[in-house]
Structures are given as C-alpha cells and as structure tokens.
Amino acid sequence: MKLLLPNELYPNIVSHLCSTYPNEGGGFLVGKIHQDEQRVVEEIYPVENTFAEQEQFHRFLAESSAYQQIEDMADARGLTLLGYYHSHPNVAAVPSEYDRIHAWPFFAYLIVSIRNNQAVEERLWQLSQDRKSFIEGELLFI
Amino acid sequence: MPTIKIPTPLRTYTGGNAEIEVSGNTVAAILEDLVAQYPDLKQHLFHEGQLRDFVNVFIGEDDIRERDGINTAVQATDRLRIIPSIAGGTDEGILSQVDHSAIRTNQAAIITLLLFAFIVQLPLLVGFVSLTLFIGTMNERLNLFKLLYQSVLRPRGILKPDIKPDNPEPHRFSQGLGATFTALSTLFLIIKLSVIGWGLAWLVIVLAGLNLFTGFCAGCFVYYQLSKHNVRGFNKRPIRI
Incomplete structure (x- = not known):
C-alpha cells in the first residue's frame, strides 16, 4: 500500500500530536484512491482522545460519533476515509499488539513516534488479510 | 427490508x-x-x-x-x-513512564514554601506542605503542585514534559517520606522544639534540592534498597535502559 501525503499536511499532523503529548493523539486521513491503488491524503481530521485520562499516555480511542461524522462527510463528497494516524509517545512507530487487535482491514495506519515534543519517526502500516500481522506500507511525501 | x-x-x-x-x-x-x-x-x-x-x-x-x-x-x-471503534496504543508493561518535569515542579514548590516558612517562621506553612504531600501520596492526581504543572505550566509551554522510562512507585514513596518528615517538623514546631522542627524541614529542603539539581532521589534510593532485600510492598526494580 502506498500513501501519498502532501508536505503541507504533515506539519499539521505533527503539531496535533505534539499538542497531545505526552498522551496519545490521533485523527483521520481522508482523500482519494487512484486507479493504481495509490492513496492520496487530501484532508486530515484530528479527533479527541476519549480513553480514560490516566491511560491516555498509551491509549487512544475515538468516539463513534466522530467516526460517523467524518465517514458521512467523506461519502457525501466522493472522498474515502483512507485510514487514521496516531502517536506513539516515547516508543517506536511500530504497531503494538493492542493496535493489531483493534485494527481494521484496508485502513492505512500512520504511526508517528513523538519524543520530547518532536516527531522522530513516522511509519505506515496495514493489517494483513488474516489479521495476524501488520504489513509495512510506503509513505511518500508529495 | x-x-x-x-x-x-x-x-x-x-x-x-x-x-x-x-x-x-x-x-x-x-x-x-x-x-x-x-x-x-x-x-x-x-x-x-x-x-x-x-x-x-x-x-x-x-x-x-x-x-x-x-x-x-x-x-x-x-x-x-x-x-x-478506532483505537490504538502502545503495549502495556513495556515500561512505565514518569514525567520528571512534574516531579521537579513538586520539588521546587516544596523547597520554595519550606524556605519561605523558615524565613518568616511560619510552622503552619510546613503543615500545609505536609498535607499537600500526604494527599498527593494517597492520590497522585490530587497533588496540588503537580496540578499546577499539569494545568498551568505545561499547557502554557512554561515547562516542557520530560518523560523518562521510570517507576512511579519510588517517587511516590519518596513523596511519602517528605510528607512524614514535614508532618514531624510541624509537630515539633508546635510543641516549640524549634531546632528539631526546623532541622527536619531543612532535611526535606536539602533532599528535594539534591533531587532537583542533581537528579539523585534519596527516597527512591531507600525504596530500591528495600526492594533489593525483598521487603514486601517494594517490588519494583530499577529500570535500566
């Protein structure tokens, strides 16, 4: 899976994830899928972390209503909910077992590792068909 | 349908x-x-x-x-x-983490208030520090000094988080020791045993200062010594990275 992320959008993702640091933050990636299966992000939608506050340093949860709203908006405008981004504060941008259990197929999972209020690594992942692992995708800045 | x-x-x-x-x-x-x-x-x-x-x-x-x-x-x-449901996270149990900026705020507040109490000879303020530390030891989220960090200093960018892989328990134990020393200090000051009273307050000031300026946490040292000797309730081992 290839995800094309415009250079001007990435700083917005990073500043959102730094604002939630040292807790986790996340949001949705909305855009289009081209004929060659490349996904192009056109818009990002930060969402509130609604996990219990004391657990937010290692947990992220988006409200169903936030998902519903963004998917409806994307569907109505002929866009696709491509996936979502979230931060891993102080640990590597590699999906955890918790990520795998909660992951959905098709989605592009952009994980950004944040340390000391700075993005130090960003990697892209997709759940395998059998749900047993993540396959690393290609993240391209355009 | x-x-x-x-x-x-x-x-x-x-x-x-x-x-x-x-x-x-x-x-x-x-x-x-x-x-x-x-x-x-x-x-x-x-x-x-x-x-x-x-x-x-x-x-x-x-x-x-x-x-x-x-x-x-x-x-x-x-x-x-x-x-x-859209959820994500990092794995449990890999390492617990402690925001050392919150701890340093706590120490700076303790030192400032105790020094002020000594200068103006106000035992009541030592009692206030003790109470704050006791409450904070019982419930981390009710620690007034850390609340100051979480609600004011961090959101306004005055202090930046300094998250390190660390066990929170020894720091809590350390805070409990600080609470005990300041409580005893208050007690001695009330019964006019001022030398012992202020001596205990100064002990807390020095130990908090040592931690603030050198990073050496005396209470944590005691905790890990107890842990080394398998004392019940002290089961965390030092984290080495």
Missing part, C-alpha cells in the same frame, strides 16, 4: 457497496444474513462466535448496547450501521 451501512474499511469485502439490504427481525439475524452474503466479513465482525467489542452496531442513532444488544428487534424500515 432493513438496510445496513458498511464502514469504509469493510467495503472491500462487499464489492465496494456501502449500503446492503439485509433480512431478519433481530440484529443477530441481520448480521447472520450479512455474513452469509459476504462471508469475508465474518472474521472482522466476530471472534469466537461473539461480536467483536470494537464493532459497534447502531439502529438509527441508537447503539444496540443501549437496547438489547444483538437481540434488539429490527423493523423492516430500520437503517442499521456498523461503526468501527
């Missing part, structure tokens, strides 16, 4: 269709029909025969969990919808 809206990540299994007509009088029957139509959906919706707990089913605006779960009755005109 009722319809069910499929979330984007599952549309690859329904030939790209977002809205599917389904039959059944209950949510369970509808999901069964859906999975019969599109068998590849099954592993993403069910685990060991149960609906996965991060799969949310809505009838109109209502989450079926707030009705009768999968036994909720469905009318022919109902529109159902599957909404995925």
Whole structure:
C-alpha cells in the first residue's frame, strides 16, 4: 500500500500530536484512491482522545460519533476515509499488539513516534488479510 | 427490508457497496444474513462466535448496547450501521513512564514554601506542605503542585514534559517520606522544639534540592534498597535502559 501525503499536511499532523503529548493523539486521513491503488491524503481530521485520562499516555480511542461524522462527510463528497494516524509517545512507530487487535482491514495506519515534543519517526502500516500481522506500507511525501 | 451501512474499511469485502439490504427481525439475524452474503466479513465482525467489542452496531442513532444488544428487534424500515471503534496504543508493561518535569515542579514548590516558612517562621506553612504531600501520596492526581504543572505550566509551554522510562512507585514513596518528615517538623514546631522542627524541614529542603539539581532521589534510593532485600510492598526494580 502506498500513501501519498502532501508536505503541507504533515506539519499539521505533527503539531496535533505534539499538542497531545505526552498522551496519545490521533485523527483521520481522508482523500482519494487512484486507479493504481495509490492513496492520496487530501484532508486530515484530528479527533479527541476519549480513553480514560490516566491511560491516555498509551491509549487512544475515538468516539463513534466522530467516526460517523467524518465517514458521512467523506461519502457525501466522493472522498474515502483512507485510514487514521496516531502517536506513539516515547516508543517506536511500530504497531503494538493492542493496535493489531483493534485494527481494521484496508485502513492505512500512520504511526508517528513523538519524543520530547518532536516527531522522530513516522511509519505506515496495514493489517494483513488474516489479521495476524501488520504489513509495512510506503509513505511518500508529495 | 432493513438496510445496513458498511464502514469504509469493510467495503472491500462487499464489492465496494456501502449500503446492503439485509433480512431478519433481530440484529443477530441481520448480521447472520450479512455474513452469509459476504462471508469475508465474518472474521472482522466476530471472534469466537461473539461480536467483536470494537464493532459497534447502531439502529438509527441508537447503539444496540443501549437496547438489547444483538437481540434488539429490527423493523423492516430500520437503517442499521456498523461503526468501527478506532483505537490504538502502545503495549502495556513495556515500561512505565514518569514525567520528571512534574516531579521537579513538586520539588521546587516544596523547597520554595519550606524556605519561605523558615524565613518568616511560619510552622503552619510546613503543615500545609505536609498535607499537600500526604494527599498527593494517597492520590497522585490530587497533588496540588503537580496540578499546577499539569494545568498551568505545561499547557502554557512554561515547562516542557520530560518523560523518562521510570517507576512511579519510588517517587511516590519518596513523596511519602517528605510528607512524614514535614508532618514531624510541624509537630515539633508546635510543641516549640524549634531546632528539631526546623532541622527536619531543612532535611526535606536539602533532599528535594539534591533531587532537583542533581537528579539523585534519596527516597527512591531507600525504596530500591528495600526492594533489593525483598521487603514486601517494594517490588519494583530499577529500570535500566
């Protein structure tokens, strides 16, 4: 899976994830899928972390209503909910077992590792068909 | 016939269709029909025969969990919808983390207040520090000095988080020691044994200062010594990276 992320959008993702640091933050990636299966992000939608506050340093949860709203908006405008981004504060941008259990197929999972209020690594992942692992995708800045 | 809206990540299994007509009088029957139509959906919706707990089913605006779960009755005109819970996180138990900026704020506040109490000879202020530390030891979230950090200093960018892999327990123990010393100090000051009273307050000032300026946490040292000798309740070992 290839995800094309415009250079001007990435700083917005990073500043959102730094604002939630040292807790986790996340949001949705909305855009289009081209004929060659490349996904192009056109818009990002930060969402509130609604996990219990004391657990937010290692947990992220988006409200169903936030998902519903963004998917409806994307569907109505002929866009696709491509996936979502979230931060891993102080640990590597590699999906955890918790990520795998909660992951959905098709989605592009952009994980950004944040340390000391700075993005130090960003990697892209997709759940395998059998749900047993993540396959690393290609993240391209355009 | 009722319809069910499929979330984007599952549309690859329904030939790209977002809205599917389904039959059944209950949510369970509808999901069964859906999975019969599109068998590849099954592993993403069910685990060991149960609906996965991060799969949310809505009838109109209502989450079926707030009705009768999968036994909720469905009318022919109902529109159902599957909404995925979007969750992520890092693994538990890898390392616990401590924000050392919060701890340093705590120490700086202790030092400032105790020094001020000594200069103006105000034992009541030592008592206040003791009470704050006791409350903070009992419930981390009620620590006044750390609240100052979390609600004012950090959000305004005055202090930056300094998160380190660390055990919070030794720091809590250390704070408990500070609370005890300042409580004894207050007691001695009340009964006019000023030398012992202020001596204890100064001990706390020096130890907090040592931690603030050199990073050496005397209380943590004591905690780890007790842990080394397998004293009950002191079961965390130093984290080495």
